[in-house]
Amino acid sequence: MSLDFRKAEFAFGVASESQFPADGLPQVAFAGRSNVGKSSLLNALAGAKKLVKTSATPGKTRELNFFRIDGRMHLVDFPGFGYAKMPKTERARIGRLIDAFVAKSEALRGIVYLVDLRTEATALDVQMVSALARSGTPMLVVGTKADKIGKVAREKSLRTIAEKLGLDELPHWTSSSSGEGVQELRDALEALADED
Numbered sequence: 001m002s003l004d005f006r007k008a009e010f011a012f013g014v015a016s017e018s019q020f021p022a023d024g025l026p027q028v029a030f031a032g033r034s035n036v037g038k039s040s041l042l043n044a045l046a047g048a049k050k051l052v053k054t055s056a057t058p059g060k061t062r063e064l065n066f067f068r069i070d071g072r073m074h075l076v077d078f079p080g081f082g083y084a085k086m087p088k089t090e091r092a093r094i095g096r097l098i099d100a101f102v103a104k105s106e107a108l109r110g111i112v113y114l115v116d117l118r119t120e121a122t123a124l125d126v127q128m129v130s131a132l133a134r135s136g137t138p139m140l141v142v143g144t145k146a147d148k149i150g151k152v153a154r155e156k157s158l159r160t161i162a163e164k165l166g167l168d169e170l171p172h173w174t175s176s177s178s179g180e181g182v183q184e185l186r187d188a189l190e191a192l193a194d195e196d
Contacts, residue, residue: 003070003193005186008046011066011074017100021066026193027074027107029064031098031132032114033124034080037144040176041114042067042077045186052077062094064101073193076101076108082124102135110138110192112185117143117157117173121164129165138195140188141167147175 014020030038039052051067065077079094102108111132115121121129133139143161146154158170172188174181 003073003186003190005045005069006047007070008048008051008075009068010051011068014064014066014097014101015062016097017104020101020105021074021107024107025068025072025074026109027066027076027105028109028189028192029076029078029102029111030114031078031111031128032080032144033082033116033122033128036080036114036116037176038077038080038114041142041144041174041182041185042075044174044176044179044182045075045189062090064097073189074107075189081128102132102137108137109195110140110189112140112142112189114142114144115161115165115171116145117154117161118145118148120157121161126164138192140192141165141171142181142185143171143173145175146173146180147178 030042032038042052043049046067052065062079067075067077069075078098102111113129113132115125129139129141141161143154143158149157154173158173161167162170172181172185174185176182
């Protein structure tokens, strides 16, 4: 499948299980801690600045946001994890929604889990990757904000992330600012969308 990521549009938001789509389009979800750079990376993938709203306040996203790519695939933006100021009841509701989606969506081809290269993998990242991996859905771990650290520090961070998360290979890495690693991630997303 060859996708034009520039043909990207917000499709819809999902706040409950009854709203899960049944259009059969392949889906790849994006997950990670609040402030990991998810919105910026989704914008970089689409070659757009304002497809996904970025916010200085973490924890703004409260539903699963679907972005249609080239009319043939959905990128699904999960709410960020670990935002302390969000009420516990709301955090629990979002957690249940994500769990249900991962368990029940037959079109979900993979989960891209983002880790900030500057903070490496936190205990929350380890916990979340472990929980998401239990679904058996293919997972791609991607380091973000590569432009914020030097090359030597980046290599060290990638090795540490791989070790903490029990990965067989080093994560992909990206910079939304410089565009490095973005095309490689597009290629990986196309490969996931092609899998049945």
